[in-house]
Amino acid sequence: MDRTGIQPDSALAGAVTELAEVLGPKGIFTQAGDRARYASDQSGLVGDTPVAVLRPASTEEVSRVLAICSRHRIGVVPQGGRTGLSGGACSPQDAVVLSTERMSGVVEVDREAMTLTAWAGTPLEAVQEAARAADLDYPVDIGARGTATIGGTIATNAGGIRVLQHGMTRPNVLGLEAVLADGSVVSRLGKTVKDNSGFDLKQLFIGSEGTLGVVTKAVLQLRRHVPQSALALFALPDHASALVCLTAARQRFGSRIRAFEGMWPDYWNFVCHQTALATAPLAGQHGFYLLVEIEAASTQTEEELEAFFADLFERGVFEDGVLAKSLAEMRALWSVREAVGEVDDDFGHHINFDIGVSPSALGNFCDAADSVLAELPEAVGVLKVGHVGDGNVHLLVAHDGSAAAEERIEAAIYGLLRDWQGAVTAEHGVGRIKARWLGHCRTPEELALMRGLKTQMDPLGILNPSVLFRDTEI
Numbered sequence: 001m002d003r004t005g006i007q008p009d010s011a012l013a014g015a016v017t018e019l020a021e022v023l024g025p026k027g028i029f030t031q032a033g034d035r036a037r038y039a040s041d042q043s044g045l046v047g048d049t050p051v052a053v054l055r056p057a058s059t060e061e062v063s064r065v066l067a068i069c070s071r072h073r074i075g076v077v078p079q080g081g082r083t084g085l086s087g088g089a090c091s092p093q094d095a096v097v098l099s100t101e102r103m104s105g106v107v108e109v110d111r112e113a114m115t116l117t118a119w120a121g122t123p124l125e126a127v128q129e130a131a132r133a134a135d136l137d138y139p140v141d142i143g144a145r146g147t148a149t150i151g152g153t154i155a156t157n158a159g160g161i162r163v164l165q166h167g168m169t170r171p172n173v174l175g176l177e178a179v180l181a182d183g184s185v186v187s188r189l190g191k192t193v194k195d196n197s198g199f200d201l202k203q204l205f206i207g208s209e210g211t212l213g214v215v216t217k218a219v220l221q222l223r224r225h226v227p228q229s230a231l232a233l234f235a236l237p238d239h240a241s242a243l244v245c246l247t248a249a250r251q252r253f254g255s256r257i258r259a260f261e262g263m264w265p266d267y268w269n270f271v272c273h274q275t276a277l278a279t280a281p282l283a284g285q286h287g288f289y290l291l292v293e294i295e296a297a298s299t300q301t302e303e304e305l306e307a308f309f310a311d312l313f314e315r316g317v318f319e320d321g322v323l324a325k326s327l328a329e330m331r332a333l334w335s336v337r338e339a340v341g342e343v344d345d346d347f348g349h350h351i352n353f354d355i356g357v358s359p360s361a362l363g364n365f366c367d368a369a370d371s372v373l374a375e376l377p378e379a380v381g382v383l384k385v386g387h388v389g390d391g392n393v394h395l396l397v398a399h400d401g402s403a404a405a406e407e408r409i410e411a412a413i414y415g416l417l418r419d420w421q422g423a424v425t426a427e428h429g430v431g432r433i434k435a436r437w438l439g440h441c442r443t444p445e446e447l448a449l450m451r452g453l454k455t456q457m458d459p460l461g462i463l464n465p466s467v468l469f470r471d472t473e474i
């Protein structure tokens with residue numbers, strides 16, 4: 001027996017032979033060079049090279065390979081595009097990866113029901129494009145849209161920049177097909193909007209990070225496509241003013257607020273001045289920056305946004321602002337916010353916290369985090385950027401790369417978070433990286449119920465061992 005309790009090499013080799021028989025030559029990678037590419041995701045955590053990479057092309061193949069893995073008690077890591085930021089798709093020792101890359105494609109777009117059915121391995125962007133071709137819209141949108149898959153966004157309940165308007169992934173999934181650890185298929189791919197016939201089982205798989213089943217297909221709820229929008233960037237004295245602005249925007253624009261994104265001065269100065277990652281669209285120093293996108297209801301939307309700006313400027317809520325007048329100007333404004341995806345090289349070793357608190361408490365929480373970090377010599381830099389309307393801040397804390405520094409900083413921030421009754425992850429998921437901190441935002445009773453569900457659905461604990469629960473290594 002090795003560290004994970006998996007059978008010795010010979011038995012593992014026997015299992016791989018069985019898996020190869022089911023999947024055929026295109027469906028399995030066993031060469032070291034091929035396997036190494038599937039070890040890790042984008043979280044920075046370095047995974048082990050998987051024993052084999054399984055590439056099933058159908059639900060039936062997923063079912064057969066999971067039954068084999070169960071029989072041999074082999075850990076299975078479901079993988080989509082490997083863009084995850086919490087180590088959920090990183091391979092532990094002696095596990096196989098189950099990649100959905102060959103289960104890709106849009107199966108159907110139903111314009112009347114406003115639904116799209118897709119295989120789990122379909123890239124998010126391909127789904128968005130297929131919806132647009134039907135003059136509809138799939139509203140879940142994240143920076144990694146070109147590579148992240150539908151299965152991955154479902155497994156992580158991905159959020160992104162349009163949560164305020166259409167919610168996270170959860171409310172945008174109507175039907176789901178998943179395969180349990182023993183190979184049984186749970187399929188409910190209907191387009192029923194209203195369905196109170198018992199438990200809504202699909203919700204168990206959404207956000208479960210591959211620990212309860214492998215998602216193979218989904219029916220997604222599409223929305224009306226509104227191509228036009230107006231975008232403005234505002235400079236404010238502080239986060240409290242951003243909340244005033246949010247309340248005013250909700251009153252004036254209601255559900256037409258497409259994005260309401262915030263940048264603290266540490267982030268703004270880093271991407272616009274310390275590095276050349278973005279060009280500053282506004283001059284001077286301000287206490288907070290807000291990017292507001294409003295869906296167009298008519299050709300008057302720019303004027304509406306201007307009037308909104310003028311009103312709040314007069315009331316002293318805004319200090320400065322700029323309204324995008326063209327698509328190129330819109331891209332330029334968005335590029336400041338999206339530069340967070342490019343800070344890694346310039347910012348050096350850092351922890352990327354993905355914290356959720358009540359939207360009304362976000363500013364004060366960030367002030368408290370700044371104070372806590374100022375006391376820690378290990379924390380050598382802080383950047384804050386996030387989704388103001390959702391109370392979600394991406395708090396990036398630079399350190400010297402040592403495990404001790406990481407430990408001290410995490411303990412300080414997650415300790416603070418516990419006091420504020422927040423979430424250790426608002427959208428990226430718990431994965432392997434945050435599993436040890438889950439108890440900071442979930443009660444013992446909640447954790448026991450989660451473990452009970454895990455045991456019921458995956459009694460041998462083969463699906464994504466040590467993700468979400470630290471004690472689920474098989």
Ligand SMILES: Cc1cc2nc3c(=O)[nH]c(=O)nc-3n(C[C@H](O)[C@H](O)[C@H](O)COP(=O)(O)OP(=O)(O)OC[C@H]3O[C@@H](n4cnc5c(N)ncnc54)[C@H](O)[C@@H]3O)c2cc1C
Pocket residue numbers: 041042077078079080081082083084085087088089100120121141142143144147148149150151152153154155156157158159160161209210211213214215216341427428431464467
């Ligand atoms: C530049 C960038 C920007 C990002 N922006 C956002 C953002 O705004 N909001 C946000 O929420 N996230 C964001 N992310 C994180 C990431 O893109 C999402 O978590 C995404 O949902 C992961 O999709 P994936 O296909 O790459 O999944 P992977 O990384 O392959 O896997 C993620 C998790 O899902 C599980 N999984 C994958 N496929 C399946 C399946 N078919 N069945 C069961 N489990 C499965 C894996 O085991 C793992 O636990 C960003 C990442 C990057 C690199």
